[in-house]
Amino acid sequence: MYKTNPNRNLPQKKRIAPKARSNMRQGTHERMRPSHPTSRRKEEISIPPIEPGVIRIIPLGGVEQIGQNMTAIEYGNDIIIVDAGIEFKSEDTPGIDFIIPNTKYLEDRKDKIKGLFITHGHLDHIGAIPYVINQIGNPIIYSRRFGAMMIMKKHEEFPHLPKLNLNILEGHENIRIGNSFKINTFPISHTIPDSMGLIIETPLGSIAFIEDVRVDNIAGVPTDEEIEQYKRFANKEMLMLTMDSTSIEKPGFSLSESVVVKNIDKIIKDAPSRIIIATFSSQIERIIAIIDLAEKYGKKVVIEGRSMKNNIEIVKQLNLMKSKNLISLEEMNDYPPNKILMLATGAQGEEFAALMRIANKTHRSVHLEKTDTVLLSSSIIPGNENSIVKLKDNLYRSGAKIITYLDSDIHASGHGNKEELRWIHKQIKYRFFMPVHGHHYMLRQHAEMSMSLGTPPENVVVPDNGSIVEIYENGKKIRVRKEKAPSNITMVDGFSIGETQDVVIRDRQLLAQDGIFVLIVVVDSHTGKIRKSPDIIARGFVYLKESQELLHQSRLIIKQTIEKEIAGMHPIDFDYVKSMVTDNLAKFLFQQTGKRPLVIPVIISV
């Protein structure tokens, strides 16, 4: 068996059983509920210091999800970090802005950190920098130019943070870091300029560290450029390979970006009138290619969408584009529609992105015409299906011609399919393999591929977030320590950043299901009677206006329960009374409505 953690139970979103749920609330205080810190404060398992002659590789994020990529590599007194990305929120984390890697391990060793290397400028690799950089001692960030520009642009949104220490690499560099590491960078194919892989030389051997990667190919045959790129690994033996697993499940080679551009070329050429192309703003290379195609056919290009505009700004600053055909939205009306190509964000049906606003007729100046051609040059990111359905429905209602990746090959992913990954494995001789960048099952499939290519199972490690992987015995052996680096989920929620949000998230989930029912009662402590009728606040429960009888009955139950319990009670045990009224009312509400709102009693004694 290869090394992983088969007994680890993934945390399951717990559905609270009806009874437990009403009980859960019964003892709560109406003010300052201390919440339920159960299981959150895990015992800190003390992690022994690194031994001499041992390399530690610790994925702090990105190996149980798509996103929050961050890996620490430690030797002696030196730590380097690769990437610091965010994960976008999911349905499991309502209200959350995003999730970032847990950097506790690094915070405790911040003096050892000698540098943060950025493989490329996508948010799942750079987005966490503003949230973690101070905590880890503001180390030097090594990045190639495009990623550096993306980082600086992002950093402008955080004026209270100190200046970043950016060291811009020009490619093919050889950087000595501390006493332990020498880093070579090399270009790899992805979807954004200046993507790079790392060869991390250590005293025990070299680690080839490859994050997001694809292999340019023509119908499954890698291009000469790709073959040339990977020749650097010929006749070398790497101590370890670590690599992107995102598209391991997809068979064969992915579509070549050159085919995509060729198909878009034909569509632009044939379009009778205006063309609107929506794609990810992170697909920089395709965006540049499309602008060049527009130039070729004498069309002006309008950019719509903030992130797209920002990225084009960087492209212009770095002189990555020859074309001079960009115009503003206001200038669009100066040209006939067949001279216009619009590049827009929103191919995933994002609520406020340009294409969505155009499609649902809330865009201030662009209205779809029947003569328009709309290209959705992207695939569906899992989780966005519903939004994309809405987008397509609205687009189709306009009567415009709609072309998606299902109709024509107008999108290719930045993550290599199974055979691309296999091809890279074959170019690199390595002793140990550790898959990264993906859900656990993707990593497992990637590990199986490595073993099928001859890597002994004991040399393959499938890590979890926080796994402490060690190469020891002079580089002969690899192990996963039983201790883990802290890996509790860390969330950005408004201005709050931390691990302590699970009770808040759970409440949001409950509120989203059945709402909340707060009852406020003023009790005369002398008579034990309720003053006035109880106040009731309900949100997200039932439509109160049509529930007068329900409210009337609820007030009766509240009044009767409280007065009955209080009668003869000296002193009044308010916790007990509250628990009784919660139980009775929750039961009644469920019987009447089939819903289980959070019932919260407030008793004010005057």
Next chain:
Amino acid sequence: MYKTNPNRNLPQKKRIAPKARSNMRQGTHERMRPSHPTSRRKEEISIPPIEPGVIRIIPLGGVEQIGQNMTAIEYGNDIIIVDAGIEFKSEDTPGIDFIIPNTKYLEDRKDKIKGLFITHGHLDHIGAIPYVINQIGNPIIYSRRFGAMMIMKKHEEFPHLPKLNLNILEGHENIRIGNSFKINTFPISHTIPDSMGLIIETPLGSIAFIEDVRVDNIAGVPTDEEIEQYKRFANKEMLMLTMDSTSIEKPGFSLSESVVVKNIDKIIKDAPSRIIIATFSSQIERIIAIIDLAEKYGKKVVIEGRSMKNNIEIVKQLNLMKSKNLISLEEMNDYPPNKILMLATGAQGEEFAALMRIANKTHRSVHLEKTDTVLLSSSIIPGNENSIVKLKDNLYRSGAKIITYLDSDIHASGHGNKEELRWIHKQIKYRFFMPVHGHHYMLRQHAEMSMSLGTPPENVVVPDNGSIVEIYENGKKIRVRKEKAPSNITMVDGFSIGETQDVVIRDRQLLAQDGIFVLIVVVDSHTGKIRKSPDIIARGFVYLKESQELLHQSRLIIKQTIEKEIAGMHPIDFDYVKSMVTDNLAKFLFQQTGKRPLVIPVIISV
């Protein structure tokens, strides 16, 4: 142009702007908030009665979504209905059980209803019966046997409802309905026994009504049985064809179910030990085939999952299965693992379904072994991606061998791909075409296919839910009336059924994002001072335990605002005071936390 409703704006989930959101709450009363019935009560547009010699076809659901399929067909004094299905809840409707068709049009004409025809027993075609049947006058339900059993099984959960009037059809029947209709039924291929199409003879001609359908084929060539089935349409001209559009975007022919069964055969044969196969409980035909395969290889079959058990019960009652190899879960240990095949629900990662409980180790008696083989014999239903990722991660952690439809052809859909639909079009001569069963863009694509096959654009109608489609001028022409049948979304939410839930849904969405913050203040009406410190109840907002300073400051703002406003106010305008404290507090909380909880003030004067 063909007929549709291009100017219709799809309702957009409205994001409430920060300012509007805090305003929205400022005038609310703490008790019995009358909610916001804005735009909900649409003006009833009076629909003129049907004219003599006109056929009305009104899709009441199913043409803007997958689910809630229901169509009314009206002529003279007769109405027949086809199907009455539910739509499962989506992320747009938190807490909702499901969505049903709006039957207002039928309720207003219930005396004309002569029968409800059920095309097959899936929930998106029968699930709404318990919620609508009484409202539409409990008409006779015509169904073939399997669907009838599914309907009766479901009806057992509603003991308070009157007995259904079920008329079980034996296939190939010819039923006279009222003065206007004669119905012929004919078998079609889907995934559940007794699926049928309808030929609805009317005084103006016949309507071929085909809901869920696929075409059995071998590598893209329809089988002889399919060719035979559709010969009934040879040399006939249908007035209208209406048909399933679900898989119009998928190219070519779908995988043949016989190939799927052949591949599963091989996997069962080769499995070294226990086999667990998860599929939809609605895939009745495949489930029967798998049980027969188990018998062939001398294996006993354990059924796990309530819906699967229910459906097998019906299969047994109808003698649709030869095999006698079913055993109970308790008997499983009496056999060696290589003699066991388990059929389980949960291939979509449903939280409490059998396979999910097995995978996350909460199943009471089944534990995954490394020697097990697990088949996920289903594709991913859009929206379930995250759940399936969790399922696969957990399954992989067990070390068992996992096989999905991506690894091997072990799943085929019940909905025909584009070329299957095109093949059916070619078997049927028709004058008018109306696509059904799908999102709007699917219907549009299906309409385009019909036109590409020669149907004049003016003979093609793409309806919305509630569209009143009329065939008139002795069957020569078709139109969509400008009036619409009521089509507001109708939801089942606990025991509540109705249209009036949108304010509740919106509150749930807001609560899920930023939570709720209730403040309770007791004011001494004599002194204008606050008695005690204000009570605060917050849920789903921030982690209060670590927000003591925030709470302290909030109490100060509450106290200062209220006492300042009340000072010198006679009588006290509580609405005004509440609005001030809400505004001040909401602003403060946003500044401090970046979150915008619902702020609700309760002021009690004593």
